[in-house]
Amino acid sequence: xxWLDSGTVLASLRVLVLGMVGILATSALFMLLTVALRxxxxxxxxxxEPGRSGRPNEL
Amino acid sequence: MLAVGGLLIWLAIAKEYxxxxxxxxxxxxxxxxxxxxxxxxxxxxxxxxNRAGIMTELFPILIFIAVGAMCDFSPLLQNPSLILFGAAAxxxxxxxxxxxxxxxxxxxxxxxxGVIGAADGPTSIYVxxxxxxxxxxxxxxxxxxxxxxxxxxxxxxxxxxxSPQERRIRMKLGREGVSRTTLILFPIGVTLLAGLxxxxxxxxxxxxxxxxxxxxxxxxxxxxxxxxxxxxxxxTLLLGVTIGSxxxxxTFLTTxxxxxxxxxxxxxxxxxxxxxxxxxxxxxxxxRKINPMIGxxxxxxxxxxxxxxxxxxxxxxxxxxxxMHAVGANVAGQIAxxxxxxxxxxxxx
Numbered sequence: 001x002x003w004l005d006s007g008t009v010l011a012s013l014r015v016l017v018l019g020m021v022g023i024l025a026t027s028a029l030f031m032l033l034t035v036a037l038r039x040x041x042x043x044x045x046x047x048x049e050p051g052r053s054g055r056p057n058e059l
Numbered sequence: 060m061l062a063v064g065g066l067l068i069w070l071a072i073a074k075e076y077x078x079x080x081x082x083x084x085x086x087x088x089x090x091x092x093x094x095x096x097x098x099x100x101x102x103x104x105x106x107x108x109n110r111a112g113i114m115t116e117l118f119p120i121l122i123f124i125a126v127g128a129m130c131d132f133s134p135l136l137q138n139p140s141l142i143l144f145g146a147a148a149x150x151x152x153x154x155x156x157x158x159x160x161x162x163x164x165x166x167x168x169x170x171x172x173g174v175i176g177a178a179d180g181p182t183s184i185y186v187x188x189x190x191x192x193x194x195x196x197x198x199x200x201x202x203x204x205x206x207x208x209x210x211x212x213x214x215x216x217x218x219x220x221x222s223p224q225e226r227r228i229r230m231k232l233g234r235e236g237v238s239r240t241t242l243i244l245f246p247i248g249v250t251l252l253a254g255l256x257x258x259x260x261x262x263x264x265x266x267x268x269x270x271x272x273x274x275x276x277x278x279x280x281x282x283x284x285x286x287x288x289x290x291x292x293x294x295t296l297l298l299g300v301t302i303g304s305x306x307x308x309x310t311f312l313t314t315x316x317x318x319x320x321x322x323x324x325x326x327x328x329x330x331x332x333x334x335x336x337x338x339x340x341x342x343x344x345x346x347r348k349i350n351p352m353i354g355x356x357x358x359x360x361x362x363x364x365x366x367x368x369x370x371x372x373x374x375x376x377x378x379x380x381x382x383m384h385a386v387g388a389n390v391a392g393q394i395a396x397x398x399x400x401x402x403x404x405x406x407x408x
Contacts, residue, residue, distance in 0.1 A: 005163070012160035012169055015406045016153040020146075022402045023395060026256050027146035030394065033248045034139035034241075041240035 060308045064088030067200075067303075076207035079292075080180070080299045084200065087303020098304065105304035108297055113188050113195070113305075118298040119181035120266045125291035126181070126393070127270025128283050130361070132245055134387035136237045141353070141384065145391030147337030148357030149399040151176035151329030155322050156403075162318060168194055170407045172319055175202045176326025177396035178209070179359035184302070185263060186400050190407065196305040197316040201323035209363045212324070214371055216331040217355050225339070226375040228350040230384050239275070246271040253398060260401020267397060331355045334388070350381055356388040359396035365389040 067085030071078035090098045090105060098105045112118040135141055156173030160166060167190035174186045175198060183202040187195045205212065217226075246268035253264040273283040338351030352371060356364045365385035372381040 005160075008160045008166050008169070009157065011166050012157045015166075015170065015403065016157055018406055019153045019399065019402045020150065022256070022406075023146045023149050023398050024143070026253065026398050026402075027142045027391075027395060029252050029256070030249055031139045031142045033252060034136055034142070034245065037241040037244050037248065038136065038139070038235075038237070041238040041244070043236040043238045043241075 060092040060306060060311060061089055063306065063311070064092065064303065077203050079295050080203045081207075083296055083299025084203070084303035084306070087300035088306040089303075090300070091304040091307060105301060108301040109304060112297060113184065113301055114192070116185050116188055116262070118294055118301070119185040119188075120262055121290060121294045122181040122298065123263060123266035123397070124270040124273075125286050125294065127246070127267040127272075128274045128286035129291070130267075130271055130274070130390055130393060132271065132390055133237045133242065134383045135390045136241060136245060137235065138384065138387050141387035142391045142394070144334050144337060144354045144357035144388040145393075145395030146357070146398075147354060148330045148334035148388075148392055149177060149395050150333030151326040151331070152396075152399045152403070154329050154333075155326035158325065159318075159322055162322070166407055167191060170403045171198055172322055173326055174198075174400055174403065175205065175319075175323035176330040177359050177392075177399055178202070178206050178327060178330070178364070179393070179396035179400070180206065182263065182359070182396055182400035184298070186403060189404065193310060194315070194319060196302060196307075196311055197319045198323075199302045200306070201320050204320075205323055205327045206360045206363070208327075209358075209360045210367050212327055213331050213355050213364060213367050216328050217335055217352050217368070217371060220332060220335045220339070221351055223375060225342075225351055226372060227379060228348050229376070229379050230350055230353075230381065231347075232380075232383060239277075242275040243272065246275065249394065253401065257398070257401040257405045259404045260398060263397045263401055264394070267393070327358075330358050334358070350379075350384070353381060353384045353388045356385040357392040357395065358389075359392045361389045361393055362386060364392070 064085045067081045070076045071082035097103050152173045155176050156169045159169035159172040171187040171191035174183045180202045183198055187198045250265050250268045254261045270286050334354030334357040335351050338354035342348045352368050356368045358364055368385040369382035372379045
């Protein structure tokens with residue numbers, strides 16, 4: 001451990017910015033995937049009730 | 060260190076703080092710190108387990124298969140926008156990495172410390188074993204300790220960042236269910252997308268989603284049950300006692316450990332704050348407001364965080380049922396914390 005290495009701090013700030021942008025972008029992709037899957041494969045009638053996925057929730 | 064091991068065992072038994080982890084960790088610490096212990100000598104069983112399960116990153120990967128088999132993603136699939144809360148709640152991971160770098164840790168060690176904030180033990184172990192093997196024990200103890208303190212830490216942060224009016228906001232439940240095909244294709248699609256964005260995250264996200272596919276396929280109930288019970292129990296036991304064996308006095312009883320514990324707490328609080336503030340930010344633009352408290356559930360501590368937030372909402376307004384929304388954000392946090400770990404592995408050299 002060395003006290004305050006400006007190069008390391010700058011590198012960590014770069015990772016912070018790229019990391020947050022990356023994770024938000026990836027999450028947006030996951031969201032689009034989910035929306036596309038739901039549109040392509042809508043639930044059957046018996047599943048289309050509030051809070052039903054067709055399986056018990058184990059929580 | 061014998062006393063530290065005893066303290067962890069006491070916390071596990073008397074206080075029931077993450078007993079499945081803290082009890083084996085505490086006993087592993089005792090086994091490792093008995094003078095001239097053959098358990099951790101070269102060829103000793105704990106040394107072999109450390110080489111075979113931690114240094115190869117095998118134990119965290121096996122845990123992810125078990126976690127995936129336990130996860131029901133349907134609350135998230137009913138409300139896909141909740142995925143963004145998982146992402147926002149990873150702010151603390153990256154912010155704490157900057158803080159640790161400022162405190163003098165090297166970039167790789169700082170990154171491993173930041174991951175504590177994701178409240179995701181296996182990801183913390185996975186990143187630490189690659190980037191900071193000498194800090195593995197304090198990082199793991201911090202990650203699991205704070206996970207058990209979710210009911211204390213999160214309400215403190217959430218109350219400071221939200222008004223009673225915001226905590227009383229009601230949210231509608233999704234009207235539609237989710238088809239079986241969607242539930243089956245989701246883990247496959249997420250693995251492919253995550254692999255394309257950060258190939259280094261494939262072992263992490265792939266094992267989580269493989270476990271989930273076992274569950275959702277409904278054609279291998281015995282494999283799904285084995286992943287959820289036997290695999291989870293066995294690997295947790297071996298992981299805990301092995302991590303405990305890395306807690307040696309010369310590497311654990313240091314000021315660095317105190318710093319890591321302190322920064323881990325900050326990371327955890329910042330992740331909670333990141334999720335809540337993201338909810339408040341979205342409310343600036345939304346006509347139908349969301350309850351910003353669900354943002355706090357965007358961490359990986361599942362299902363404890365969702366339960367804590369649902370309980371807080373019910374305390375403000377007994378007719379406010381936030382559990383399913385909070386569960387959706389919570390499972391999003393499971394995916395996002397792994398992605399945060401994967402991105403850190405990809406971005407930090």
